[in-house]
Amino acid sequence: xxxxxxVPESAKEAVPEAVVTGVDRxxxxxxxxxxxxxxxLKRDKVxxxxxxxxxxxxxxxxxxxxxxxxxxxxxLEFHRDMIDQETQVPKDRFGGISWDYLFGVDPxxxxxxxxxxxxxxxISLLIAFxxxxxxxxxxxxxxxxxxxxxxxxxxxxxxxxxxxLAFPLLVFAIALAGVVPDTAFGLSGDALRVxxxxxxxxxxxxxxxxxxxxxxxxxxREREFVxxxxxxxxxxxxxIFREVLPNLVAPxxxxxTLLIPSNILFEAALSFLGVGVRPPTPTWGGMLSDAARIYxxxxxxxxxxxxxxxxxxxxxxxxxxxxxxxxxxGNR
Amino acid sequence: MMKKPTLAKAALVAALAMGxxxxxxxxxxxxxxxxxxxxxxxxxxxxxxxxGVFNPSTKKGGTLKLANSGDWDSLxxxxxxxxYSWNFIRLYGRALMFFPGKPGAEGAKPVPDLAAEAGKPSxxxxxxxxxxxxxxxxxxxxxxxAKDVAYAVARAYDKVTFPNGPTYxxxxxxxxxxxxGPYKSKGADFSSAVEAPDDKTVVFHxxxxxxxxxxxxxxxxxxxxPEAKDTGAKYREHVxxxxxxxxxxxxxxxxxTLVRNPHWSEAVDPNRPALPDKYEVSTNVNADDMDNRVxxxxxxxxxxxxxxxxxALSKILPDPALKARADNITIQRLWYTSINPTVKPFDNKxxxxxxxxxxxxxxxxxxxxxxxxxxIATNLxxxxxxxxxxxxxYPSPEGKGDIAKAKEHLTKCGQPNGFETSVSYRAERPxxxxxxxxxxxxxxRAGINVTIKPYPLKDYFSSFAGRPxxxxxxxxxLVVNGxxxxxxxxxxxxxxxxxxxxxxxxGGSSNTSVRIPDVDAMLDKARVEADVTKREPxxxxxxxxxxxxxxxMPGIWAKSLLVRGxxxxxxxxxxxxxxxxYVAMGVE
Numbered sequence: 001x002x003x004x005x006x007v008p009e010s011a012k013e014a015v016p017e018a019v020v021t022g023v024d025r026x027x028x029x030x031x032x033x034x035x036x037x038x039x040x041l042k043r044d045k046v047x048x049x050x051x052x053x054x055x056x057x058x059x060x061x062x063x064x065x066x067x068x069x070x071x072x073x074x075x076l077e078f079h080r081d082m083i084d085q086e087t088q089v090p091k092d093r094f095g096g097i098s099w100d101y102l103f104g105v106d107p108x109x110x111x112x113x114x115x116x117x118x119x120x121x122x123i124s125l126l127i128a129f130x131x132x133x134x135x136x137x138x139x140x141x142x143x144x145x146x147x148x149x150x151x152x153x154x155x156x157x158x159x160x161x162x163x164x165l166a167f168p169l170l171v172f173a174i175a176l177a178g179v180v181p182d183t184a185f186g187l188s189g190d191a192l193r194v195x196x197x198x199x200x201x202x203x204x205x206x207x208x209x210x211x212x213x214x215x216x217x218x219x220x221r222e223r224e225f226v227x228x229x230x231x232x233x234x235x236x237x238x239x240i241f242r243e244v245l246p247n248l249v250a251p252x253x254x255x256x257t258l259l260i261p262s263n264i265l266f267e268a269a270l271s272f273l274g275v276g277v278r279p280p281t282p283t284w285g286g287m288l289s290d291a292a293r294i295y296x297x298x299x300x301x302x303x304x305x306x307x308x309x310x311x312x313x314x315x316x317x318x319x320x321x322x323x324x325x326x327x328x329x330g331n332r
Numbered sequence: 333m334m335k336k337p338t339l340a341k342a343a344l345v346a347a348l349a350m351g352x353x354x355x356x357x358x359x360x361x362x363x364x365x366x367x368x369x370x371x372x373x374x375x376x377x378x379x380x381x382x383x384g385v386f387n388p389s390t391k392k393g394g395t396l397k398l399a400n401s402g403d404w405d406s407l408x409x410x411x412x413x414x415x416y417s418w419n420f421i422r423l424y425g426r427a428l429m430f431f432p433g434k435p436g437a438e439g440a441k442p443v444p445d446l447a448a449e450a451g452k453p454s455x456x457x458x459x460x461x462x463x464x465x466x467x468x469x470x471x472x473x474x475x476x477x478a479k480d481v482a483y484a485v486a487r488a489y490d491k492v493t494f495p496n497g498p499t500y501x502x503x504x505x506x507x508x509x510x511x512x513g514p515y516k517s518k519g520a521d522f523s524s525a526v527e528a529p530d531d532k533t534v535v536f537h538x539x540x541x542x543x544x545x546x547x548x549x550x551x552x553x554x555x556x557x558p559e560a561k562d563t564g565a566k567y568r569e570h571v572x573x574x575x576x577x578x579x580x581x582x583x584x585x586x587x588x589t590l591v592r593n594p595h596w597s598e599a600v601d602p603n604r605p606a607l608p609d610k611y612e613v614s615t616n617v618n619a620d621d622m623d624n625r626v627x628x629x630x631x632x633x634x635x636x637x638x639x640x641x642x643x644a645l646s647k648i649l650p651d652p653a654l655k656a657r658a659d660n661i662t663i664q665r666l667w668y669t670s671i672n673p674t675v676k677p678f679d680n681k682x683x684x685x686x687x688x689x690x691x692x693x694x695x696x697x698x699x700x701x702x703x704x705x706x707x708i709a710t711n712l713x714x715x716x717x718x719x720x721x722x723x724x725x726y727p728s729p730e731g732k733g734d735i736a737k738a739k740e741h742l743t744k745c746g747q748p749n750g751f752e753t754s755v756s757y758r759a760e761r762p763x764x765x766x767x768x769x770x771x772x773x774x775x776x777r778a779g780i781n782v783t784i785k786p787y788p789l790k791d792y793f794s795s796f797a798g799r800p801x802x803x804x805x806x807x808x809x810l811v812v813n814g815x816x817x818x819x820x821x822x823x824x825x826x827x828x829x830x831x832x833x834x835x836x837x838x839g840g841s842s843n844t845s846v847r848i849p850d851v852d853a854m855l856d857k858a859r860v861e862a863d864v865t866k867r868e869p870x871x872x873x874x875x876x877x878x879x880x881x882x883x884x885m886p887g888i889w890a891k892s893l894l895v896r897g898x899x900x901x902x903x904x905x906x907x908x909x910x911x912x913x914y915v916a917m918g919v920e
Contacts, residue, residue, distance in 0.1 A: 078773050080698070087646065088702045108698055108766055109773070181806060189783060274759045279784055280769050293642075293762050 040325040047321020053314035061121040071102060072115035075282050079110035095299035103303045116282035117303050123283045127197050128263040134202025136256050139209030147217025148240055161207035173200045177275035193277045201263050209255050216251055220244050250326040257319030261312040268308050284308050381659045381896060381903045384435055389901035394919035396608040398633040401619035403585060405496040408568040409555035410488035413496050416637045418552055419909045423590060424573040425555035428462050429546050430603050431908030433916030437718060439906020440820040442546045445603055450546055457541035457860050462534045469595040470558060471578040478528035480556035485526045488553035489513045493565050498818060500548050506537045515564055541860045547819040576606035587614035607918030629898030637911025639892030657896050660704050663910040664714045665816035665890040670845035671883050674800060675809040682745035684882040689738035690778035693731035695770030696887040699763050706888030712875045714889045716907040719822050719868030725879050738778040750779025753809030756797045759786035764812045799839030811844050820907050822871025823859055830878055831855050845883040
């Protein structure tokens with residue numbers, strides 16, 4: 001296992017073994033493990049491209065209103081003059097793609113697909129990030145508690161994880177989304193739908209991360225530095241926050257970056273099934289679901305599909321790179 | 333209740349072709365109108381089979397090949413509810429009454445079939461007596477007697493054994509208390525509902541008077557079933573034929589063939605030309621494949637009659653040769669939006685009228701795939717229902733809405749700047765979703781802000797949009813809705829959606845918004861009016877009254893697009909079937 005990232009002051013002054021046995025003493029500077037990981041990550045071109053795409057997507061999501069103002073039309077605005085009223089598909093070739101409508105317009109109403117994809121990024125990323133945060137939060141707290149205290153606490157939490165893992169999530173999500181009224185918990189409309197999705201996706205994914213954290217905690221608990229801290233009189237909370245948690249940062253980070261894309265896909269699946277955010281708010285999954293019916297107009301499916309594909313790929317590549325950087329022994 | 337999904341799907345056909353009926357398609361409109369029963373030969377052109385008989389012929393022989401993208405709910409007359417099935421079943425079963433094979437409106441007037449003449453009502457319209465023809469025989473040569481009809485009606489009562497069939501006779505007849513059908517209530521006397529005092533006479537006893545009972549007995553549950561041959565739920569595997577064709581073999585899930593019934597004769601059946609020698613039916617065929625085969629001539633009929641798939645549509649409409657083989661049929665289905673006066677501010681009539689003016693109905697047409705999917709409706713009754721009149725109380729240029737008028741009515745109702753409301757739709761139906769989006773976009777023009785709320789199709793009426801308390805709680809001012817009648821008559825179309833007494837506090841009714849005491853009284857009056865010429869105008873009056881109160885916003889009258897098979901003769905569309913009449917059809 002990796003040593004603590006948060007190295008105590010005293011330890012930093014000690015000359016690392018690697019330096020002592022190094023070939024050229026002067027050329028080597030002392031580096032923290034975080035720096036080493038960062039150097040490794042920087043060298044991984046694929047991961048950096050992934051990171052670049054993620055950054056780009058986040059910027060798009062944040063500045064969606066501006067981007068749409070400059071390059072598109074409001075995402076809910078109908079342009080029925082762009083649509084052939086007989087066939088309900090865009091009049092112009094390639095689905096009406098032009099400088100005015102960068103990705104063309106959607107069949108039936110002629111809404112700007114570019115704007116809808118850009119706005120869709122907001123929903124997708126917001127839900128994926130917050131749901132991941134929720135899963136990680138719950139998973140870490142319960143995982144550490146179970147692993148560190150053991151005994152009946154561990155038994156209860158572990159069985160709870162089993163119950164959650166056995167839960168038919170998709171079925172539950174569909175049922176819950178159908179049952180929750182339009183105004184609940186002081187929220188309404190899109191805000192309520194988004195919160196609901198975050199809750200469903202986040203709350204039911206925690207056991208995956210909880211199990212990993214529990215396992216790591218179990219092994220960390222028995223390590224020498226924890227024993228040392230304990231023999232110096234450190235209490236539970238101190239050990240958890242100063243000795244155990246810092247060592248969990250790497251696995252949690254890796255797992256989070258890999259959980260985000262799966263959450264994006266899950267959100268898209270729910271929207272595709274019509275239980276996500278309500279129309280006409282654009283979502284990638286919802287657009288795909290509409291496009292599936294009108295397969296004579298392929299461009300309609302391509303752009304939201306491409307958006308999902310690129311986002312998921314970027315997160316996965318970055319997540320892989322991050323794992324390699326933080327945990328080189330797990331390398332292929 | 334509503335005719336099952338197929339008919340709904342029919343309307344959902346995606347779409348093209350602008351000009352159709354109104355503008356007459358490609359060339360000149362076919363001269364013969366319905367009344368002339370289409371004797372003059374009709375040339376091959378778009379909508380040819382709507383007003384006349386296309387390729388008329390009396391030549392017998394040949395094999396008619398049909399296919400179904402799914403399977404029958406059941407071939408049993410007690411257990412089937414698809415429009416195409418009620419059309420096709422007449423080849424192997426004869427009900428008391430019959431929709432004749434004539435194009436247009438003539439094909440929706442029931443004529444006697446098993447009965448020698450139309451039903452004779454008692455003065456109060458609560459007892460209906462039918463006398464059977466002489467010389468009727470089953471496929472095995474045994475005579476058809478009146479008690480077989482009574483028995484067939486009684487077995488159709490058992491909705492546990494036969495869950496799919498229509499329930500009109502269950503609801504209308506005076507069944508004994510706790511009656512469960514002839515299987516569970518063995519030997520129980522059901523003569524209070526239907527009886528056969530002799531071999532030739534069937535008598536029905538209704539709970540409430542109804543003057544249009546002939547429409548009810550043309551449905552499949554009055555097709556006779558010999559009690560000795562009845563095998564309950566297994567009867568579907570071999571239905572004993574009373575019509576011109578009988579089952580040769582029947583493999584459920586794959587298909588079946590019908591051959592001539594040697595004991596049927598034209599002498600006792602004036603209704604059926606019985607042209608082909610054989611019918612070959614395959615089931616569970618891919619729908620797109622089926623369209624292609626009908627176009628190429630490999631298959632004669634796509635039996636569901638609900639319209640071609642979007643892929644075929646985009647092939648047919650731009651191609652003049654193919655389009656000339658197509659018919660765009662107005663079916664008796666209205667897609668509409670209920671405006672609920674129980675939800676504020678729709679308690680004010682002017683607020684309701686504002687919605688009628690604000691709506692751009694071309695959006696409604698677009699939601700259903702363009703002009704081959706439906707035409708703009710201005711009132712409830714589809715034009716092919718006898719007595720229907722076009723009533724346009726809230727006119728606007730090209731149906732695109734009149735925002736100035738809408739704002740005028742908003743001011744009158746005290747909401748000059750518009751208001752907030754919600755629209756519900758069935759989550760599983762993309763066309764209803766598109767409708768909701770069109771409503772939101774249209775109404776925003778008048779300042780009415782609409783929130784879109786999907787609910788599951790299954791419980792749409794029982795738990796959500798059809799439950800009055802839920803509607804108020806969730807502020808569902810607008811409910812996306814649709815209705816198709818099971819028989820072409822004003823009562824069949826209007827009663828379920830305009831009678832306030834069908835609304836139940838517990839939910840379950842398609843009618844969510846019409847609570848007009850006048851309308852209830854008018855329905856009661858019309859249902860006991862024996863004179864057709866007096867009865868039919870009454871439906872239009874009810875229609876107008878509902879439109880005056882503005883509690884329903886009509887969207888479109890649905891249409892479907894069918895392709896005539898190659899080498900098929902006697903092709904016609906009647907208002908009774910709203911698709912090709914399979915009994916009239918022959919093959920070259």
